[in-house]
Amino acid sequence: MSAGASAAGTLPPTRTAGAAAPAEASAAASALEAAWLALLRDVQLAFRRRGQLVQPLAFFALVTMLFPLAISPELAQLRAVAPGVLWVAELLASLLALEFLFRDDAHDGTLEQYALSGQSLTWLMFAKTAAHWLLTGVPLALMAPLAALSLGVAPAALPGILLAVIIGSVTLSLIGSIGAALTLGLKRSGALLSLLTVPLSLPVLIFGARATQLAINGAPLLAPLELLAALAVLAITLAPLAASAAVRISLE
Amino acid sequence: MSWTWFHRLASPPYVYAFAARLTPWFAWPAALCILGGLWGGLVLAPPDYQQGDGFRILYVHAPSAWMSLMVYTTMAIAAGVGLIWRIKVAHAVAASCAPIGASFTFAALVTGALWGEPMWGTYWQWDPRLTSELVLLFLYLGYMGLRAGIEDTQRADRASAVLAVVGVVNVPIIHYSVVWWNSLHQAPSVMRLAKPTMPPSMLVPLLLMLLGFTLYFVAVLLVRLRGEVLGRERTASWIREVVSA
Amino acid sequence: MRAFFDMGGYAAFVWPAYAVTFAVVVLNVVWAQRALTHARAAARRRLSARSEGP
Numbered sequence: 001m002s003a004g005a006s007a008a009g010t011l012p013p014t015r016t017a018g019a020a021a022p023a024e025a026s027a028a029a030s031a032l033e034a035a036w037l038a039l040l041r042d043v044q045l046a047f048r049r050r051g052q053l054v055q056p057l058a059f060f061a062l063v064t065m066l067f068p069l070a071i072s073p074e075l076a077q078l079r080a081v082a083p084g085v086l087w088v089a090e091l092l093a094s095l096l097a098l099e100f101l102f103r104d105d106a107h108d109g110t111l112e113q114y115a116l117s118g119q120s121l122t123w124l125m126f127a128k129t130a131a132h133w134l135l136t137g138v139p140l141a142l143m144a145p146l147a148a149l150s151l152g153v154a155p156a157a158l159p160g161i162l163l164a165v166i167i168g169s170v171t172l173s174l175i176g177s178i179g180a181a182l183t184l185g186l187k188r189s190g191a192l193l194s195l196l197t198v199p200l201s202l203p204v205l206i207f208g209a210r211a212t213q214l215a216i217n218g219a220p221l222l223a224p225l226e227l228l229a230a231l232a233v234l235a236i237t238l239a240p241l242a243a244s245a246a247v248r249i250s251l252e
Numbered sequence: 253m254s255w256t257w258f259h260r261l262a263s264p265p266y267v268y269a270f271a272a273r274l275t276p277w278f279a280w281p282a283a284l285c286i287l288g289g290l291w292g293g294l295v296l297a298p299p300d301y302q303q304g305d306g307f308r309i310l311y312v313h314a315p316s317a318w319m320s321l322m323v324y325t326t327m328a329i330a331a332g333v334g335l336i337w338r339i340k341v342a343h344a345v346a347a348s349c350a351p352i353g354a355s356f357t358f359a360a361l362v363t364g365a366l367w368g369e370p371m372w373g374t375y376w377q378w379d380p381r382l383t384s385e386l387v388l389l390f391l392y393l394g395y396m397g398l399r400a401g402i403e404d405t406q407r408a409d410r411a412s413a414v415l416a417v418v419g420v421v422n423v424p425i426i427h428y429s430v431v432w433w434n435s436l437h438q439a440p441s442v443m444r445l446a447k448p449t450m451p452p453s454m455l456v457p458l459l460l461m462l463l464g465f466t467l468y469f470v471a472v473l474l475v476r477l478r479g480e481v482l483g484r485e486r487t488a489s490w491i492r493e494v495v496s497a
Numbered sequence: 498m499r500a501f502f503d504m505g506g507y508a509a510f511v512w513p514a515y516a517v518t519f520a521v522v523v524l525n526v527v528w529a530q531r532a533l534t535h536a537r538a539a540a541r542r543r544l545s546a547r548s549e550g551p
Contacts, residue, residue: 178418182411186401195397196415199390200422203429210433227432231425242418245335249410295501305505312518352525359521363514370510468522475529479536491540 031120035127038114042131045104052100056136057143060093064147075152082151083212086144087205090165091172095194097136098176101128102247106184115251121244129177129240137169153216160215164225168208170232174239175200181246203231262339264481265490271474271481278471285464292457300454309367311457315465316360320388323353323469327395328420331413340484341477343409346416347399348476352469354392360385380430387426391419405484 046053067085068078078085105111105128114124144165145158153161179197183189211224260266293311300307327349334342364382365375376382395412402408450458485491504511 178414182398182415183401189401192394192397192401195390196394199387199394199426200418202387203422203425206429206433227429238421242414246411246414249407249414252407252410299505304507305503306507306510308504309511309514312515316518316521351528355521355525359518362517366510366514366517370507472525472529475526475533479529479533482533482536482540485540486543492544 031123034117034119035123038124039127039131042128043135046131046135053135053139056093056097057139059096060089060140060143060147063089063092064150067151079152079216082148082153082216083209085151086147086161086165086212087168087209089147090140090144090169090208091198091201091205093140094137094169094172094176095197097132097140098180098193098197099190101132101177101180102184106250111184111247112251115248121247122240125177125181125243125247126236126240129173129243132177133170133173137173138166141165141169148212156218157212157215160221161212164208164211164215164221164228167225167228167232168204171204171228171235172201174232174235174243175204177243178239178246181243181250184247184250204228207231262341264341264344264485264488265494267341267344268478268481268490268494271478275471275474278467278474282464282467282471285460285467289457289460289464292453292460297454297457298451303371306367306370307454309363311461313360313363313367314458315461316356316363317385318462319356319465319469320353320360320385322466323349323356324388324392324423325420326473327353328416331416335410335413335417340409341481343413344477344480344484345473346413347409347480348473350392350396350399352472352476354389354396357385357389357392361389380427380433383430384423384427388423391423395419 064085067081071077071081102111105114115121141162145162148158148161149155176193176197178200179193182196183193186192207224207227211221211228214221214224260270289311293308297308299305327346330342330345330349333339334346361382364385368377369375395415398415399408399412402411482491502508502512
């Protein structure tokens with residue numbers, strides 16, 4: 001539990017008066033080191049509670065299953081709505097997963113340690129979100145091709161769908177981290193978190209569904225993939241900044 | 253160059269008094285412009301070639317839509333200023349904007365639906381403009397929901413400011429992504445009244461309404477701002493004089 | 498006069514649109530005034546509570 005805090009303590013001293021350039025270089029190095037350690041810690045801790053990791057996946061499967069039951073079991077009809085269903089299920093499941101991005105660390109004070117540690121909070125936020133993505137975003141993305149098959153999608157479309165969902169899940173995790181940071185510690189924050197995160201995630205949904213549709217049609221899907229990638233790059237650059245600002249505000 | 257005007261604007265007691273003095277200067281011209289616009293739009297302007305008298309919804313729909321976007325931008329800028337320079341008054345401005353903007357977004361959606369049904373045969377359509385406007389409503393609701401969910405005013409101010417700034421970055425993204433989506437799926441619906449080709453008898457009342465609503469926004473904002481500023485000052489001495497008056 | 502209210506047959510759409518907008522305009526003024534009054538009352542209460550305190 002204290003791996004992150006003690007690791008930050010054992011890093012080499014970085015701030016020496018008068019030694020600006022080397023200090024900056026080693027400050028950056030220590031920020032990355034701290035971030036890497038935070039990521040490892042999050043992954044290790046998550047594996048101790050593996051059951052928690054399964055919940056978003058089960059939710060995704062459940063949501064996907066609703067549509068054949070509610071609309072029609074006919075594969076032709078399901079194939080027509082498959083892009084929408086996949087991405088809505090993806091978005092909802094990732095919202096569910098966001099609940100435990102900051103929850104434990106906020107609860108036991110680790111988040112405060114991160115904020116006070118003097119290490120770059122932005123990098124730490126990036127690390128936490130990256131760990132969260134590896135633990136929830138990637139498994140969810142890997143489930144998408146299976147769900148697509150169950151909705152009557154041809155196997156040839158699956159690689160394209162997987163690619164689109166993986167790229168999209170990066171952005172979803174990052175945008176979600178902002179909402180989660182803003183609603184830290186608030187009671188009954190689930191609905192508010194959804195209200196904040198969903199409107200900001202709509203471009204991912206739109207381009208992702210478009211890419212999925214093109215993949216199903218057998219058409220080239222480079223254009224929406226590039227847009228999804230652009231959104232991911234934008235999110236990677238800006239979201240950790242916003243999330244760290246939000247965390248500081250929430251901890252004040 | 254003297255920066256005292258800027259410092260004064262950041263001072264809550266100054267703003268409280270100044271806003272009160274300023275309000276009539278916006279309220280009365282707003283009322284005049286709106287009445288003039290209504291007269292011009294409802295009575296003087298000739299019926300449209302294609303839409304007949306139905307086009308007159310424009311004179312409430314366009315100002316509402318304009319308000320929804322203009323108020324959000326104002327809110328985001330004020331929130332950003334408050335966040336960066338830690339100015340309480342700026343946060344108070346942002347908080348004052350939200351309910352105004354949300355209610356006019358609602359009005360824009362409703363008046364748009366009422367215009368859409370007779371003209372294009374449907375109350376709703378998932379075209380870029382309508383969809384982006386609906387998302388804007390949700391951004392406002394999210395902002396107000398976040399404020400309401402956080403008890404501490406300072407944390408609420410700063411958290412919602414982060415949200416407002418992130419949201420404003422996303423508004424053009426949402427708009428363009430929806431345009432892309434629609435241009436790939438279906439032909440976007442086009443408003444038949446392209447503004448440059450509007451005759452003056454139709455255009456002038458529209459401009460009057462837009463101006464009138466903008467002035468009205470400032471007037472209402474000033475009233476709300478006074479309340480917000482007051483709420484952020486705990487027991488500062490200037491309140492005593494002002495409130496027992 | 499009748500023609501004015503009839504709005505070329507679109508009355509069922511035009512007048513509700515104006516009514517909704519007018520309602521929003523009026524409501525915003527009312528809400529703002531009320532918010533200010535509440536804020537003043539709350540400030541008064543805070544001040545009197547403080548002056549009654551230790």
